[in-house]
Amino acid sequence: DAKTTQPPSMDCAEGRAANLPCNHSTISGNEYVYWYRQIHSQGPQYIIHGLKNNETNEMASLIITEDRKSSTLILPHATLRDTAVYYCIVRVTGQTGANNLFFGTGTRLTVIP
Amino acid sequence: DTAVSQTPKYLVTQMGNDKSIKCEQNLGHDTMYWYKQDSKKFLKIMFSYNNKELIINETVPNRFSPKSPDKAHLNLHINSLELGDSAVYFCASTPTSGGTDTQYFGPGTRLTVL
Numbered sequence: 001d002a003k004t005t006q007p008p009s010m011d012c013a014e015g016r017a018a019n020l021p022c023n024h025s026t027i028s029g030n031e032y033v034y035w036y037r038q039i040h041s042q043g044p045q046y047i048i049h050g051l052k053n054n055e056t057n058e059m060a061s062l063i064i065t066e067d068r069k070s071s072t073l074i075l076p077h078a079t080l081r082d083t084a085v086y087y088c089i090v091r092v093t094g095q096t097g098a099n100n101l102f103f104g105t106g107t108r109l110t111v112i113p
Numbered sequence: 114d115t116a117v118s119q120t121p122k123y124l125v126t127q128m129g130n131d132k133s134i135k136c137e138q139n140l141g142h143d144t145m146y147w148y149k150q151d152s153k154k155f156l157k158i159m160f161s162y163n164n165k166e167l168i169i170n171e172t173v174p175n176r177f178s179p180k181s182p183d184k185a186h187l188n189l190h191i192n193s194l195e196l197g198d199s200a201v202y203f204c205a206s207t208p209t210s211g212g213t214d215t216q217y218f219g220p221g222t223r224l225t226v227l
Contacts, residue, residue: 036216043117043203043218044156085154101216103156 004088009108012082018075020107022088025069031091033064034101035073037084044087044103047073078111085109116140117219119204125225126194133190134222136204144168145187146205146216147179156203162187163209191224199226 005023012018024033034049048055048062050071055062061074075082085106117138126132138145146169147159161169165181176192191198201221207214 038156041221043205043221044216045218046215049215087156101158105155 004090004104006086006088006104006107008105009110011110011112012075012078014080014111014113015077018073018078018082018109018111020073020075020086020088020109021070022073023070024088024090027068027090033062033068033071034089034091035060035062036087036089036101036103037082038087038106039081039084047086078109080111080113083109083111117204117206117217119202119219119222121222122220123223123225125227127227128194128196130194131190131192132194132224133188134202134204134224135186135188136219137186138204138206138217138219139185140206140208140217141185142206142208142217143184144207144209144214145181145184146207147187147189148203148205148218150201150203150221152200160187160189194226196226199224 032049032051035047036044037047038044048057048060050062050064062071064071085108087103087106089101120135124132144163146161148156149159150156158171159173160179162181164184178190179187181187201223203221204219205216207216
């Protein structure tokens with residue numbers, strides 16, 4: 001699986017959009033980009049994933065550059081409950097046994113009142 | 114109702130002891146996982162089971178023995194506990210072993226070896 005690079009920490013004002021970047025310059029054509037987050041002392045929580053197109057769900061939006069070498073997770077209106085470590089993960093899918101996730105160091109997002 | 118549950122939530126024990134952590138999922142998923150999160154917060158896959166069969170073992174010492182009595186349960190037994198085994202252990206599940214399945218994680222078990 002490709003390696004990802006994320007800033008170690010970011011701050012965001014409550015109510016503003018939080019934009020979390022991720023670099024994955026060695027991503028392969030069949031690797032998806034996944035985002036999970038881990039709120040303190042809890043298990044990781046799935047947020048969103050995508051391959052090439054931008055994706056949006058009730059939690060966030062995922063913007064993937066055209067060359068797929070980087071992506072941005074957008075939390076449109078950050079709340080205090082969004083304070084967490086956010087992990088960007090790329091992985092191959094469609095292969096039996098390849099569903100394991102490799103977590104990096106992530107970005108610690110702190111939402112400030 | 115909790116989708117993925119783990120027991121116990123906290124486990125404190127002495128070096129050399131044998132202990133087990135239990136995991137159950139009520140999602141009807143076929144595949145379950147164990148992850149270890151160490152003191153530096155790195156989260157690493159340990160094992161993956163699909164329909165009670167081991168499909169991934171990420172070079173974990175053989176003191177760790179997962180057991181899956183049925184596809185809803187994946188327990189982790191650890192023999193001869195060492196100080197370095199202290200960590201938070203997370204169980205997870207997915208509908209299948211491939212594809213773009215979302216992983217659902219349990220709340221974690223914090224193991225402290227003294």
